Amino acid sequence: MRIWKFGHNVDTDQIIPAEYLITGDAKKLATHAFAKVRPEYSREVKEGDVIVAGENFGCGSSREHAPRALLGAGISCVIAKSFARIFFRSSINIGLHLIEADVFDRIEEGDEIEISFEAGVIKNNTKKEEYKFKPLPEFMRKLLESGGLINYIKKQK
């Protein structure tokens, strides 16, 4: 599992530039993620990798293509100090795990981390540190556990 670290205010144009918005397919979108700002990302990203960022991750456009592009490459979780709201909602609704935690200064690329969503704890095995985070509200956890909004609605039918 690799940590990919990004800065503050990572916008959806960086996550998936507009010229690739001609498909909604997560796997295809994943091949263009961060194409303009970090071209090596889409070549090297692996199933289970984690993104760590600062404030306001996913700001800008409502394009669900952005969380889909991350999910399509197998990103297991995005940890940021805060998220832009449409990105936040869309991620939960499509089943991409997010953690809101102020660990931007603590976790570096190359660190080995373990996440316990139930306990609300990130363990940094490299630095031998633990960071607590507030688990999502129960309703949103239910959405994620169902695999997203669509499966949640199907179960309710």
Added chain:
Amino acid sequence: MPTIAEKILCGKAGEIVECEIDYIMVNDVTGVPAFEVFEELELEPAGELKREKVVVIQDHYVPNKDVDSAEQAKALRDYARRYGIGNYYEIGKGGVCHQVMIEEGFAAPGRLIIGADSHTCSYGALGAFSTGVGSTEAAAAMATGRLWFKVPETQKFVINGELKRYVMGKDIVLHIIGDIGVSGSLYKSQEFYGTAIEDLSLPDRITISNMAVEAGAKAGIIPPDDKVFDFLRDMVRGEYKAVYADTESEYEEVFEYDASEIVPTVAKPFSPENTVPASELDVIIDQAYLGSCTNGRIADLRVAAEILKGKSVNREVRMIVVPASEKVFEQAIEEGLIKIFLDAGAFVSGPTCGACLGGHMGVLAKGERCVSTTNRNFIGRMGHKDSEVYLANPAVVAASAIKGRITDPSELEP
């Protein structure tokens, strides 16, 4: 006491509520994934889609920019036909989605509208609670007519006083974002008050609500008044009921600004919060762009035309004018504005989101700079990753097109 957001969402800040949606808008980029997700729900019969609530507008990559976008637009067209969606706007009959939602009477006070486009918050200028959502949420709402919301805290913005010449709604909103930052309203609803807002025309108010999302806000609401009611007379769909905050409403924060201190403002790359007075910049430009859901209305075109009348676009600059809708385009022709732009040497096209998001019709090459009336200046937003976008009002864009560098319009006065 409740704020406008709390009243429309029928809940207290912090609560998670499920609400009935008035309209759900999707476009060619977000609509196809939304219909795909809708079909995953496997509703029987398929006719269960809440078609009277759904509005489908082709605007981002139309007229089709290449084969892929042609396939995407066709897929959306096919979905709209298959589900019998009457509120379908093809090119030539609509325009940029938010302008169409307003012109066609979908947006109205007190309504709850979602759109799979972040600038759906524009309708807050008419007193609606409207907000951008993802395609999956749009699909869920198409199926159930409802959606979950976390009721936001509300920030109050009070702008009193008189605006100077060439200062527009764009400058107010850029000034605010420059002050509070691009995450200054994260997850929150904004409400706008004060004499400067009351004096503002509806198009200028729409610019302010439109860019609420650039500060991270969920909504940017202006209490509706006679300017809104007059605009809606004879064209609004159905009934509506204006919603106001109580005088004792609880705001999380209050921000106050003196309108007379706001100047023509520019947001430099690569963030809308990176604001400076236009007069302080000395930046050579390659392109000047007038259009978008932010500043492509008739009032915006009038302001730019007044400055460009009898003048020429600088020989080193390409000026691109894109009216926000067919109706705006037609009115601009009737008023002689298009002739003024053409005579000045500008390129004029029909409505499209086009170059605003780096789609087509004005994409930038490496190292090029564009002064633009649009809403975002992120890295590579209008083209190459090493191109730059400077956000400004229509008067600044027109003046800059003439001078060939970013210019405060008052500099052109004798």
